[in-house]
Each structure stands twice: as C-alpha cells, then as structure tokens.
Amino acid sequence: MSPPDCYCTEYGGRHPHAILFNILSQKETNDLRNWDYYTTSHNCHCEQRRLVCLRNPESTCQAASAVLVKTVRFMKSLPSFHHLPRGDQTLLLRSCWVPLFILGLAQERIAFEVMDLPANSILRKILLNDQESHSERETEDCPPTLAGVHNLKLCLNKLLSLDLSPKEYAYLKGALLFNPEIRGLRSTTLIEGLQKEALRVLQEVIHTLYPNNRDRFTQILLTASSLQTIAKSLVSELFFRPIIGQMDLLELLNEILFTK
Template identity: 55%
Template sequence: MFSLEEKITSRTCSGYQDQHPHTILYNILSWRDSDYLSNKLNSNSVAHNCHCEQRRAVCLKDPKATCQVASGVLVKTVCFMRSLPSFSQLPLGDQSSLLRHCWVPLFVLGLAQERIEFEVTDVPNSSILRQILLRPGLSEKEADQPTLAGVHRLRTCLHQLWELDLSPREYAYLKGAMLFNPAVQGLSAMLFIEGLQWEAQGALREAVLLLHPGDASRFRHILIAASAIQAVSHSLVTELFFKPVIGNANMLHLLSEMLFVP
C-alpha cells in the first residue's frame, strides 16, 4: 500500500515556480500585497430561501488578495499530482483526463486544508430583476457567472471539512482517493486506477483508525464530505477564483502546462 504523504515529502516543487515565469497563474504570486484573508464568513449573505436571491451573480469582494491565495493553493494542487509516481506512470491521456475531471475537487480540498476564507459581493450592474428578465435567454458569459447558490454550496463543503478537522495525513490520502477516480470516462488504465483508489481509501481508513480509534463514524463522514465536493462546479471555481487573473485564457491549457511542461 503506497504512502501518499511520504511520496509528497520525497519530492518538492520549490523550483517549479522559477521554471515557469511565463505562466499567468504564477504572476499573481509576485503581488506585494500577500495578506491572507481572515474575515469571518458572513452567514447572512447565504441564508436566503428566495430562489431569486440565490441566483444573484456574485464576484469576489477582494479579488486581488483572494486570487493570489487561490493561485498558491492551485500550485500546491498541481505539485501534489506531480509528486505521485503512481500518477506520473499513467498514460498521458489518462493523466490529462484525471487532471480535467479532478483538479476542482483537489483544489477545494486545498482550500479547506489551508482554511481559506473569502467574501463575495454582487457583480456590478447586476440585479435580480435583470437576471429574471433575461432568463432563459442568458448569454453564455452571463450563465457562467458565479451565483450566490454556488458559493453557498462551496462554503458548505469547506465547513464540513473544517468540522472534521482532518490531519495532513488524512488530507493526503483523501486527495489520492479523489485523484485516482476510475469513474472518469475514457481511461485506458481504468483497472489500475481503480486499484490505486482502493489503496488510497484503505490508507485513509487506517489513518483514521490510528488517529481517532474511538470515532467509528469518522471515516464515513469523511467520505460524505468528499462526495459533496463533487457538486462544486468547475465553472464556479474557474470564474470566481481565476478569471480575474487569466482573463480569456483557457484554464485547462494552463493546468496542462503547469503539470506537463518540465
């Protein structure tokens, strides 16, 4: 059974940023204002039952600081993938498929592990009435805009993970279990990937039993929290955390460059 955290610590990405000075996502890391967000979540902003309210288009209240932190989490996410020999040994097509389908769940786990908090505000010149009048004929750009409901779903996932207070070891094994997803369509090494997922889940179960021997339900609660992450959309994460940085650049192209370019 492989040990994810040993593989992670055996290979660092300290020089990875220097090798990619042209990558847009890394440029934001050089901003001087690197203060981490410490504001408390405003529970009143998502405690609405009105469907119109939940459809409100939102954006980051402090995009510069939040996008910088999010970019740092994304760099660590890609480094996690690169650090796993089991992942690097997969066919390139399978690596690309897993990257495309799994980067958002891994990124959300990274946000939770580093306890990143963020605030949102209404998109300028956006109103509930305008959105109602435009439906169902919203343009593609408007349809992709993050909504209050989507942000609430993401925050719920983060809070579930924070309540579990996972250890670094538990996070490492959980990331492995979510990365090696045999349900991704078109995998040529599906059975091998399925075996890797079982190994990661088994390692996670052993870690939970070792760290929390008196909590019989903890492993199940971790899997439930992981399942909820799958409901977080790729467009929400891209538009909310990275669109202010990358503009119209293709997110998957940038991720592929970060993962595959030596």
C-alpha cells in the same frame, strides 16, 4: 444562458458514481440536510441567483492560485500518477482538479467574501460575452452566483469542522484523484486499484488517530462526495477569471502538469 428554475434542482440531482461514493450509506441524504446555516434558514436558494464576485480579488486570487499550483504539484509528486499514460493523466486532471483544489482551500484555511457583481462591471461584461461567444460550453460556463458560493462555503465549512490531519488530506486527495469511473481512461483497472489503496490507507490512518471514532471514515467520505456538487465554472470564474481573463484555465493546468 438563463439560470435554472431552481437552485435545488441544479445541484440536488447530481450523484457521483465512483467507488469512493458507492460505499457510502443511505444516511447521506439526512446528513447533508444538517449542514451549515445556509441550509437551516432556506430550503430553496432560488432567491440567490444574483451574480457575485470576490470582495478582495487581489489577495484572494493570489492565495487561490498558490493553492491551485500546489494541487497540480501534488499530482505530479505521485509516482503512481506520473507513470500513467499521458492521456489518463490529462483526463484525471480535467475531472478532479476542482475537488482537489477545494480540499486545498480547506487545508490552507483560505477565507474569502463575495459581493454583488456591479451592473457595469468589466468583469461582468467579460463573463457574459464569453458565454455568448462559446455556446458549446453553455452547460458549463456561467458567472458565479450567490447560491453557488453558498454551496461552496457549505462544503468548506464541513471540511473545516472535521479538522483533517495532513495524512488524512493526502490520502483523501489520492482517493479523489484516482477515479476509475472517468470515461476514456485506458488504465481503468490500475486506477481503480490505486483508489482502493488510498481508501484503505486512509481508513488505517483514521483508525490510528481516532481509534474510538467509528463514524469518522464515513463522515469524511460524505464530505468528499459533496465536493462533486461544486461546478468547475464556479471555481474558475470566481477565483481565476479575474486574473487570467479569457485564457483557458485547463490549458494552463496542463502546462504546469507536463512542464518539468
């Protein structure tokens, strides 16, 4: 699959629709323009389409795997999630594991570096061959690009700059997990209520910790909304393809979720 004409088009046109993001103000566009040095030096990342891989895959993949396991265990630990129909649990997992995983990376302060993917790399062949043999997934699966990694690091840096407390992380994860806008859910009303409750408690925690900071709640939600721009394929191919090969990552996540 050929890359998009412009990185800005690829990521700029995505707008989440969940309750979590509908309450945000119109200043989101202006705030996003100020993020990180990646956006200050270039308005367009078309030159960053080159393929990349982790510089230290052994240590980074191990750390990322630990974060992913913690992410799924967080879901399992919530009684409100555990009592949802199994189909709803699967849909929420499929839709929300990436933003929750990125929150975990930030919370654990996992650092990583990338380098150009060698032309003769076995990993490169696996990624490209996997694309060609799974044409129905072409819209989702693609090798990691430098532009995609820049976008991921931009989000991580913004999260780190907020210096979230453990409670803020926990309730923000809950608000992202219980997304009533996901198609196919049976318990939409219940899940909507759970998201509203997570947002309410998050706001209370912020007011307790930062009574004089009226903008923090909005800042956190703006940052959370940016996580929706991170493609599942980027995360899975960058952090997990080197260790799972052509295995289906979602199948592995389902096993973790539903194994006692």
